[in-house]
Amino acid sequence: MNALRRNVLKGATGAGAVAVAVAAGLITPTRVLAGAPRSAFEAKNLADAMKGMGLPPATDSKDITIKAPDIAENGAVVPVEVTSSIAGTSAIAIIAEKNNTPLVADFEFSGGAQGYVSTRIKMGSTALVRAIVTAGGKTYQAAKEVKVTIGGCGG
Amino acid sequence: MMTRREFLQVLAAAAATGFALDSKSALAGKAPPGYYDVPAFGNCSLMHITDCHAQLLPIYFREPNVNLGVGEAVGKVPHLVGDHLLKHYNIPKNSIDAHAFTYLDFEAASRTYGKVGGFAHLKTLVDKVRSSRPGSLLLDGGDTWQGSATALWTNAQDMVDACIALGVNVMTPHWEMTYGAQRVQEIVNNDFKKAGVDFVAQNVVTNDFGDQVFKPYVMKNINGVQVAIIGQAFPYTPIANPRYMVPDWSFGIRDDSMQKFVDEARAKGAAVVVVLSHNGMDVDLKMASRVTGIDAIFGGHTHDGVPQPVEVKNAKGVTLVTNAGSNGKFLGVLDFDVQGGKVKGWKYRLLPVFSNLLAADAGMEALIKKIRAPYEDKLNEKLAVTEGVLYRRGNFNGTYDQMICDALMKVKGADAAFSPGFRWGTSLLSGDVITMERLMDQVAITYPATTLNEMTGKTIHTIMEDVCDNLFNADPYYQQGGDMVRVGGIQYTIDPNKTIGKRITNMEIRGKKIDPNKTYKVAGWAPVGEGVTGAPIWDVVAEYLRDTKVIKPVKLNQPNVLGMKGNPGMA
Numbered sequence: 001m002n003a004l005r006r007n008v009l010k011g012a013t014g015a016g017a018v019a020v021a022v023a024a025g026l027i028t029p030t031r032v033l034a035g036a037p038r039s040a041f042e043a044k045n046l047a048d049a050m051k052g053m054g055l056p057p058a059t060d061s062k063d064i065t066i067k068a069p070d071i072a073e074n075g076a077v078v079p080v081e082v083t084s085s086i087a088g089t090s091a092i093a094i095i096a097e098k099n100n101t102p103l104v105a106d107f108e109f110s111g112g113a114q115g116y117v118s119t120r121i122k123m124g125s126t127a128l129v130r131a132i133v134t135a136g137g138k139t140y141q142a143a144k145e146v147k148v149t150i151g152g153c154g155g
Numbered sequence: 156m157m158t159r160r161e162f163l164q165v166l167a168a169a170a171a172t173g174f175a176l177d178s179k180s181a182l183a184g185k186a187p188p189g190y191y192d193v194p195a196f197g198n199c200s201l202m203h204i205t206d207c208h209a210q211l212l213p214i215y216f217r218e219p220n221v222n223l224g225v226g227e228a229v230g231k232v233p234h235l236v237g238d239h240l241l242k243h244y245n246i247p248k249n250s251i252d253a254h255a256f257t258y259l260d261f262e263a264a265s266r267t268y269g270k271v272g273g274f275a276h277l278k279t280l281v282d283k284v285r286s287s288r289p290g291s292l293l294l295d296g297g298d299t300w301q302g303s304a305t306a307l308w309t310n311a312q313d314m315v316d317a318c319i320a321l322g323v324n325v326m327t328p329h330w331e332m333t334y335g336a337q338r339v340q341e342i343v344n345n346d347f348k349k350a351g352v353d354f355v356a357q358n359v360v361t362n363d364f365g366d367q368v369f370k371p372y373v374m375k376n377i378n379g380v381q382v383a384i385i386g387q388a389f390p391y392t393p394i395a396n397p398r399y400m401v402p403d404w405s406f407g408i409r410d411d412s413m414q415k416f417v418d419e420a421r422a423k424g425a426a427v428v429v430v431l432s433h434n435g436m437d438v439d440l441k442m443a444s445r446v447t448g449i450d451a452i453f454g455g456h457t458h459d460g461v462p463q464p465v466e467v468k469n470a471k472g473v474t475l476v477t478n479a480g481s482n483g484k485f486l487g488v489l490d491f492d493v494q495g496g497k498v499k500g501w502k503y504r505l506l507p508v509f510s511n512l513l514a515a516d517a518g519m520e521a522l523i524k525k526i527r528a529p530y531e532d533k534l535n536e537k538l539a540v541t542e543g544v545l546y547r548r549g550n551f552n553g554t555y556d557q558m559i560c561d562a563l564m565k566v567k568g569a570d571a572a573f574s575p576g577f578r579w580g581t582s583l584l585s586g587d588v589i590t591m592e593r594l595m596d597q598v599a600i601t602y603p604a605t606t607l608n609e610m611t612g613k614t615i616h617t618i619m620e621d622v623c624d625n626l627f628n629a630d631p632y633y634q635q636g637g638d639m640v641r642v643g644g645i646q647y648t649i650d651p652n653k654t655i656g657k658r659i660t661n662m663e664i665r666g667k668k669i670d671p672n673k674t675y676k677v678a679g680w681a682p683v684g685e686g687v688t689g690a691p692i693w694d695v696v697a698e699y700l701r702d703t704k705v706i707k708p709v710k711l712n713q714p715n716v717l718g719m720k721g722n723p724g725m726a
Binding site: 067069070071072073074079126147149150151152 | 391393394395398405406407408411575617618621622624625630632633635655681682683
């Protein structure tokens with residue numbers, strides 16, 4: 001079943017292939033799903049990225065869960081899943097704080113879509129991965145540390 | 156320079172000493188009567204071995220005198236060494252158990268009690284326990300297929316055959332993965348399938364869709380009791396070991412899916428749920444506090460010989476966390492009394508395997524002999540004699556790794572050397588011969604290349620800080636379970652309680668303060684990156700040993716450790 005699914009996708013054209021390309025990080029989110037202006041993605045720090053998105057400082061929320069590895073297996077493709085159970089979630093941005101350009105992705109939701117995104121991001125070094133959620137005109141956030149290590153030397 | 160004749164005399168003397176002191180007569184009156192009489196209890200028993208690192212024959216293994224706990228683990232099991240451990244578990248000093256569980260008087264006690272482990276002796280013990288506990292299962296926590304010359308040279312086949320003969324029922328992996336994904340699948344789908352051995356790992360999924368690669372768990376019926384055994388592979392396999400060997404699989408701790416499988420197993424009628432884990436003990440302790448519904452975690456990876464389980468409270472009950480040492484030295488036996496679908500009581504023993512006290516099983520002995528036959532000449536090549544005890548275990552260094560660093564620096568012409576903080580590797584007593592087999596015990600891996608790199612002082616510091624954080628991060632989920640990278644030619648001060656980037660100070664190379672901008676020649680081995688070439692580590696060290704002939708007692712490169720005064724994880 002799984003092998004079949006894999007083969008189908010390998011041979012597929014159109015939507016399926018695009019989905020895989022996005023998941024593998026081949027197409028940058030800026031070109032596909034960006035809600036924020038280019039300047040936000042080019043910002044060199046968290047504060048400027050927030051400013052670029054036109055967002056006020058966010059308040060911490062327990063209704064946002066970030067699923068990401070404690071230690072990245074490969075810093076070039078770190079799987080990150082963000083779920084926001086805040087009512088009226090209209091956007092989720094993902095920020096890797098220590099990246100040269102911290103804003104990695106900004107997803108917009110419309111028509112009552114569930115606040116959930118799953119993607120892979122690139123991280124240069126150990127950093128907090130921050131999810132910024134916009135809901136009902138307010139801004140919320142949660143963060144999780146993802147460690148990027150040199151590797152080797154395990155027991 | 157020693158002549159060949161003198162060298163042979165040293166070898167002869169060493170062999171004679173070893174023989175006399177190892178003999179059974181030396182043991183008279185030393186082992187308590189009925190040492191292996193373990194009265195049966197309850198109706199549902201599980202035996203556990205872990206991290207034998209492919210040691211088929213009896214060996215010596217010295218427990219650590221430095222095993223520091225940080226953060227919430229300070230002074231807690233398993234971070235107790237020597238007298239602190241004896242006191243905690245009420246084990247009499249100078250007893251056979253004191254020798255089994257601590258480094259105390261290692262050499263003298265080793266000569267008294269003889270070698271530990273060995274699959275023929277372990278087989279006798281497993282069968283003895285089984286005969287009093289019909290229906291019991293044997294679980295193998297992994298790091299079984301790697302760590303010896305014969306395991307490497309047979310591509311793990313020796314251990315696969317030996318484990319099937321031993322009667323292993325369920326297994327989970329770590330170093331197994333360093334034979335490559337394809338070889339692992341081949342063994343699981345052929346040898347293990349045919350023999351009915353279940354290979355379980357809930358935390359190994361495909362990179363693309365997150366599909367389970369192996370069975371997450373298996374349900375077994377023990378005397379009418381439904382028991383679920385969930386596998387937990389070493390979470391950081393693709394980081395601590397080469398990524399390219401398992402390119403399509405993702406690991407990680409995965410608490411949430413662990414909880415899902417525990418709940419699923421309970422819903423399917425499991426009265427007992429256990430986890431066969433290669434997390435390492437600190438990670439297991441944290442997991443036990445977060446995931447509910449697990450009766451016991453059979454742990455390994457960190458090689459802690461823990462005499463009794465730690466009882467961890469969580470939101471819905473208590474989970475027992477064990478750790479069963481390494482190198483074939485121990486057999487864990489957990490007996491549950493299950494009544495009306497509930498665990499009513501339990502008893503645990505971690506039985507040391509003393510080969511002089513357990514007759515060798517004839518069938519297993521014959522199998523091991525057959526496995527070794529094609530390699531005997533190579534295995535028995537005499538490389539040198541050691542004047543001091545050689546061992547590896549310890550947070551910062553061991554004499555064996557120090558010698559490997561010395562060899563790397565000398566043969567490669569380096570300013571400094573790194574050797575990985577592996578916790579496996581057997582020990583040798585003073586006067587023992589270092590054969591090729593005993594060298595391979597320390598270095599038998601599938602990525603053995605040695606390297607000589609030019610590194611700036613800053614890079615050397617960054618590497619040491621990075622490895623150090625894998626050991627001393629206050630959050631166990633960020634620990635990888637190995638020890639600190641061993642160094643040659645480098646002196647340093649370390650404060651484990653600090654955070655990454657700030658733990659290591661006062662670094663010196665060859666007695667001179669390190670210059671962050673200066674370039675140094677650094678030798679190393681076991682690169683995790685793909686395509687690195689270099690002479691295998693066993694060739695480099697063997698060359699050094701053949702040239703040196705007699706290894707004088709090694710001077711340990713002991714760092715200056717701050718902030719650990721009174722920590723019972725340091726003798």
